[in-house]
């Protein structure tokens with residue numbers, strides 16, 4: 001089921017989440033399915049539970065080329081539950097981000113270029129995985145949502161913020177061109 005996306009100003013975006021208990025409840029499994037469906041419907045590459053008003057420690061990372069990010073790498077959508085980032089590279093990369101909860105804006109956000117995260121998959125498996133570059137960026141963006149943070153909170157300057165219209169006209173590379 002596609003759920004309504006909460007936008008900046010909705011209190012759920014600023015609330016702390018609760019950890020998810022195991023075995024996964026029907027409600028949490030339904031939430032994971034709905035997050036995936038809602039994200040795909042909105043052409044996103046990630047979405048977190050607070051963005052649909054649910055204060056639960058779940059998000060989806062699903063990098064793929066799409067109209068909003070034409071040169072994003074492809075991956076199987078990954079449901080991430082109760083994540084913890086256990087390693088962060090010293091190397092910081094600045095890159096463009098947008099957010100389904102903040103329509104019409106893009107900003108240049110500094111993120112760790114490489115992270116290692118521990119989390120549970122939707123099947124219950126406890127895993128530790130490394131992510132780099134764009135996928136690491138999505139992971140950190142979604143992880144922030146679980147802490148009541150949005151990308152605006154990570155900007156170095158409000159001058160790094162542009163509208164989507166100007167972003168597409170001036171800063172978005174054509175598909176396949178990096």
Ligand code: NI
Nearest residue numbers: 098099100101
């Ligand atoms: Ni977001």
